[in-house]
Amino acid sequence: MLLPLAWGSLLFPGLFGLCAWGLRRARPAWTHNDCVLISTRLVSSVQAVLATGSGIIIIRSCSHVITDRGLGESLGTSLLAASSWQN
Secondary structure, three states: HHHHHHHHHHHHHHHHHHHHHHHHOOOOOHEEEEEEHHHHHHHHHHHHHHHHHHHHHHHHHHHOOOOOOOOOOOOOHHHHHHHHHHH
């Protein structure tokens, strides 16, 4: 779980910085705010595409999303088990 967190902590700020730098070099007439705005929207779009893709993978791999368990999921991390403990 720490490895995806580390990759995400490097990927998204790095993508933002690279995009902002590239826009400032490619479009010198644009203001700093314009470059930051476009870079922010690009990173948000990439995050949305990756989240949608992971959601589609999860939905297609489970017959019932709430009760099925994925790889590495135990009874302690199951949403179904967590809801039964609260009742």
